[in-house]
Amino acid sequence: MPQPLSKTYFENDDVVFLAKDLIGKQLTTHINGVITSGIITETEAYAGQGDKACHAHLGRFTKRTKVMYESGGIAYIYLCYGIHHLFNIVTNTKGNADAILVRAIEPTLGIDIMQERRGKSKVDKTLTSGPGNISKALGISKSHNTQSVTSDNIWIDDIGYKPSNIKETTRIGIDYSGEDAELPWRFYDKDSKFVSVK
Template identity: 60%
Template sequence: MKLPQSYYLQDDVVVIARDLIGKKILSVMGGELTSGIITETEAYRGYDDKACHAHLGRFTERTKIMYEEGGVAYVYLCYGIHHLFNVITNSKDRADAVLIRAVEPLAGIEVMLERRSKDQLDKTLTSGPGNFTKAFGLDRSHYGADLTGDQVWIEEDKSLALKAEEISVSKRIGIDYAEEDKDLPWRFYLNSSIYVSKK
């Protein structure tokens, strides 16, 4: 079942980041369906998190979508190479986001392999936020995409329900600039999956 917008309007981005582990993300690009289980996320909180792009109310062409109501996509280019896909949460003007860092591929694996120019399936296909977006055909054109729409969305599959001990918690990756906030335990991953960027 597709997650409704009300799901994304919850006010604790850390809770959502953890809860998204085990949910299914799907994309339809050029008529091609790809899907996978979300295995790794990171939470970013607008008002007091030095790692967040919207910290201290930073409002730019890039970050403006973060201030919209939850349930839209924030996609940005990292190092001029990788598109990173984030889920905007909370109410308007809160600027909270969950970065999807990795998924375990389910449907459309041949399509993913072609997009990634790979010959065979291994954990690097969709592990790491840039690899995931490329495999799923996601890029800057999906900035602001409605997550209750038909291009990219997240579903809950009750058969994928996880126990608390199956989800590991750590500090986030690659945010040494964030001073004391770099150590916040806001990264979550499915510890039974090989499709995780770093354990």
């Protein structure tokens, strides 16, 4: 039976553990009466103020980043390249700006809706791989910023599935982060084809 993850789960202070633990969980949105879901296949951990790749590095506190400092279990969504709404889950306790970027899912429910939102006639990895693409497929936009991910609109279920081959590797698109770009804080299910970059 699907077991919704609680707010307490997201208040864990180990964002790297959580990023890995979320692989295999099911992310669902319920928007305008429509349900769409997918199994999380790829994530990245961003470890707050001490992480050069994190938007809250060195305690940067702006209108955009302030949501990251909230208590875990809410969404941090921001516009990237003026086009893509990237979906993150804020974690850790209030004052710690940790977050997890969800980079890919394997579609499970409402696949036809996701195809419609993405303008795709076929179901292949491009439907829900890549952080911009999953937001579009799930109907997530900036209006969901700061919203709870333990709610009736967005939630994550433990469906009793644990991938046996989780690859740990470096994060994508953060070359500006110096040595922190080398950290193995990106995780993906090796056995899934729904991964942005192998």
